[in-house]
Amino acid sequence: MPTKAKKAKSLPEGRLDHHSIDQFEDVPIRSTIDENNKIMEELFKDSSDIVLRKFEIENGPKAMLCYVDGMVTTSAVDDALKALMILEGNAFTVDQITEQTLPVAQASKIQFFKELLTNLLSGDSVLFVDGQDTAVCLGLRGGIRRSVAEPETETVVRGPREGFNEHLRTNTSLVRSKIKSPRLKMKSFVIGTETQTNVILTYMAGIVDPRLLEEVENRLSDIRIDGVLESGYIEEFIQDQGYSPFPQVQTTERPDTVAAAILEGRVAIMVDGTPFALIAPFGFWQWLQASEDYYERFMASTLLRWLRLISLFFALLSPALYIAVSTYHPEMIPTNLLLSIAASREAIPFPAVVEALIMELAFEALREAGVRLPRIVGQAVSILGALVVGQAAVQAGIVSAAMVIVVSMTGIASFTLPRYNASISIRMLRFPLMLLASVFGLLGIMIGVMVIVGHLSKITTFGVPYLAPVTPLEVSDLKDVMVRAPWWKMNKRPKYLGNRNVRRQRPQS
Known part of the structure; x- marks a missing residue:
């Protein structure tokens, strides 16, 4: 019929x-x-x-x-x-x-x-x-597009110099040129009732965990919003812990970083109109990993990872430790150094915690001003402003010279982290730790650190523990955590990602 x-x-x-x-x-x-x-x-x-x-x-x-x-x-x-x-x-x-x-x-x-x-x-x-x-x-799309250029937020000494731009198909082609395999899939979504923003979910079929892929697809499909203008919109919608200060999705401008993550069994999300792609799952130990680690020899890369780990703790704890030791535990400071600190603080009218808050807020304000000002003068304002303000504050008797040194070293340490969104988390947590140290001393710092570690151990990102593979422990995956093993030793993909195909290298005959 x-x-x-x-x-x-x-x-x-x-x-x-x-x-x-x-x-x-x-x-x-x-x-x-x-x-x-x-x-x-x-x-x-x-x-x-x-x-x-x-x-x-x-x-x-x-x-x-x-x-x-x-x-x-x-x-x-x-x-x-x-x-x-x-x-x-x-x-x-x-x-x-x-x-x-x-x-x-x-x-x-x-x-x-x-x-x-x-x-x-x-x-x-x-x-x-x-x-x-x-x-x-x-299909006659054209118009004026920004050309492919070096990423501004993830510069490297050795490695590819090409970065994403705001054109989605340019970005997908950059990833496709890295992974020339029919197993590289790019699934399309349209999100935003008014903006109708094109979003691409890319992954390696046969490697990615199907449960991870299904979860990401469901979260993308469930987004109901009038517009998506940048990948940050999607990041907040799909993360597991919305009120956690820690990032649960990695952002990157580098095609090689996206390609490497996909080959590990992760998924990437690219959004039309922004050069920043999202990578999930993203855990704590990825904070310390830079794309350049895999292009330099393993010994140099391991040294740099330890330097970043030490800098991470220094950026988080040094102002709080200075406040706690100088206020409650002066017996822990060598006598000559204690006398020097006491002499520098003799004319200071504020307690150590107020000093630290003044200098930290001034440093953060200068850093923000350096980002917002035109590039030609931004760096000069950030560096010279910090020097001038610090010197003037010491001469005026508002803060001590020791506090200026501590805050300056803290700022330098925070810049060593390769992930900008991770460094923001450290900068935020620094202030409550300073307040705890001013009230309880070293005990307050211990309480704060225990709360942070407990929170980190509870976070999951798309079903993957945030501290994996250290906790829960997966010994075979420790080759790329605090050390970077030689490439011939890293013959398997991370097991904690639930990959369907774990082996990365063919066994030698």
Whole structure:
């Protein structure tokens, strides 16, 4: 029996431009140019960047090409119009135009307005043909894009110098050029009812844990928001512990970092409009790992990891330790040093905790000012400002010279961490530890550290313990934690990620 034709759904009530694209999911494209033109004009009223170009196909019906000015390659649009208006004839249906006439590599047929609007506003061009209830989507995206450049937040001495930019397909191509395997999958999502932001979930089939993959897909699918303008929106939606100060998703601008994570069995999320990709799961020991560790010889990389670990504790604890020792436990300081500190603090009107808070807040303010100011003067303001303010504060008798040294060394130590979001966590936790030290001394620091370690041990990131593989202990995975073993020793992927294919190197014959 013949199937019953699907009844065309009416357009949403009221002004069309007040409705989201999702409400056009079952609204079919009309068969006449006039109807489609009326709908498009109503949808994009007062939108000067939307171009509706009417013309006639040679010896054929009327047609209309729609695109967003500035988001297409103009020369490719001209070639498509030329093919229809001058060079070709007797191509009157959508199938004939798509298969025979248009000199476009990417062309697909569309039947509903939701897909049409999504593609149009993403940079594609859409062709309507009179008498056809199907439109043609032409992949003519272009416009001005930032070129591939060196990442600004993850510079290296040795290693690739290319970084992501704001164009999603450029970013996916950079990852694809690193991993030339058909097992590299890139699953597409559209998130944001108004922005319709394209999001790519990329992973290695046959390596990634299916449970991890399913969990990430579910969390992405559950996001309900009007717009996604940067990957940070998605990071907050998908993390396990929303109120934890510790990052549970890694951010990176480097394609090689994404490729390495995918080969380990992790997943990466790339968002259109931002050069920062997300990597999950992300644990504590990834704080100490930089991409350069795997390009230098293992002994140098291991030394640098220990230096970062020591710097991490120094950045977290040194102001609190100074406050506790100088206030409650002066017997722990050598006599000569104690006399020197006492002499420098003789004219200071504030207790040590107030000194530390003043200097830490001033240092953080200078650091923030250096980021916000133009790059030419930003570094000079950060460095010279800290020197001038510190020297002036000492001469004015507001803070002691010892406190300036402690705060300066703390700031330097925080810069050694390769992960910027991890260093922010350390900077935040430094202040409650200082307050605990001012009240309880070393006991307060111990209480604070115990609370932090207990919290870290409770966190999971997509089902993976945050402190893995140290706790729970997985001895075989310790080759890439506090030390970086030689490449010929790291022949297996991390077991704590639940990889389906653990072996990375073929056994020697």
